[in-house]
Amino acid sequence: xxxxxQDPGPLSVPEGAIVSLNCTYSNSAFQYFxxxxxxxxKGPELLMYTYSSGNKEDGRFTAQVDKSSKYIxxxxxxxxxxxxxxxxxAVFTGNQxxxxxxxxxxxxx
Amino acid sequence: DAxxxxxxxxxxxxxxxxxxxxxxxxxxxxxxxxYRQDPGHGLxxxxxxxxxxxxxxxxxxxxxxxxRSKTEDFLLxxxxxxxxxxxxxFCAIKGELSGNTIYFGEGSWLTVx
Numbered sequence: 001x002x003x004x005x006q007d008p009g010p011l012s013v014p015e016g017a018i019v020s021l022n023c024t025y026s027n028s029a030f031q032y033f034x035x036x037x038x039x040x041x042k043g044p045e046l047l048m049y050t051y052s053s054g055n056k057e058d059g060r061f062t063a064q065v066d067k068s069s070k071y072i073x074x075x076x077x078x079x080x081x082x083x084x085x086x087x088x089x090a091v092f093t094g095n096q097x098x099x100x101x102x103x104x105x106x107x108x109x
Numbered sequence: 110d111a112x113x114x115x116x117x118x119x120x121x122x123x124x125x126x127x128x129x130x131x132x133x134x135x136x137x138x139x140x141x142x143x144y145r146q147d148p149g150h151g152l153x154x155x156x157x158x159x160x161x162x163x164x165x166x167x168x169x170x171x172x173x174x175x176x177r178s179k180t181e182d183f184l185l186x187x188x189x190x191x192x193x194x195x196x197x198x199f200c201a202i203k204g205e206l207s208g209n210t211i212y213f214g215e216g217s218w219l220t221v222x
Contacts, residue, residue: 032209043199043213044152051209088151092209095140095159101151 001026006089006100015109019076023089023100026070030091030098033065035074038086038102047087048074079107112136113214115200121220128187130217132200134180140203141183142211143167143175145196152199158183190221 006023013019021035032051036044048063050056056063064073072089086102112135122128132141142157144167154167156175164175172194174186187194200214 034210036213041216041218043215046210046212049210090211092211095157095203096154097142097211099152101149 003027003030003098004089004091004100007103008101010104010106012106012108013079015079015081015107017079017107019074019079019083019105019107021074021076021087021089021103021105023072024070025072025091025098027091027093028067028070030093032092033063033072034090034092034097035061035063035072036088036090036099037083038088040085044088079105081107081109083107113200113202113212115198115214115217117217118215119218121222122190124191124221125189128190128219130185130198130200130219132183132185132214134183134202136202137180138202138204139180140205141177142201142203143173143183143185144199144201144213145169145194146199146216147196155185155198187219190219192221195219195221 004025034049035047037047038044053065053067060077062075084106086104088102089100091098114133116131143155144152146152153169155173158164158177176184198217201211204210
């Protein structure tokens with residue numbers, strides 16, 4: 001069983017839609033939770049991180065963690081064509097980071 | 110900008126030749142990582158370092174070696190390149206001051222022919 005599972009998509013939505021991206025993880029020892037955005041032929045860039053259950057908001061982005069069900073989500077409000085990218089979830093414990101395989105998102109103008 | 114520079118950014122090499130990728134950081138971070146990213150597999154850890162001369166293996170370390178003789182430089186060597194090592198390689202650093210997060214370089218695209 002992989003440490004982090006992520007639906008690969010692809011996901012295609014119209015501009016202005018609310019996007020929901022989801023991951024599950026296997027180990028309750030994971031302490032930090034992150035979301036990355038990766039544009040084509042670029043390195044992943046950190047979008048958000050959190051270490052507690054609940055919601056964390058940053059502009060149009062909301063990261064949600066439910067430790068009881070080992071579930072993490074990223075919501076994008078008012079999606080824009082510039083949000084078209086691959087989104088990676090990640091978890092951390094000890095010195096190790098574990099990544100989902102990424103969800104490809106396309107926002108259609 | 111996490112101050113990470115990877116070189117070379119693109120390389121084509123022949124099977125059986127050694128290849129070294131370089132990662133340079135400017136912010137004195139202790140932890141550095143090398144990942145490869147492949148379709149369907151995502152990011153997989155090759156090796157990581159937790160200080161000068163201190164390194165450890167990741168999940169896909171076979172065929173790779175690393176060295177860290179200075180805090181700022183972390184080298185990844187493919188001892189005898191194979192076609193299965195065609196991939197994009199990312200160096201990363203752990204940002205201790207901003208939570209336990211990881212920041213990536215721009216990647217090195219390697220093709221083994």
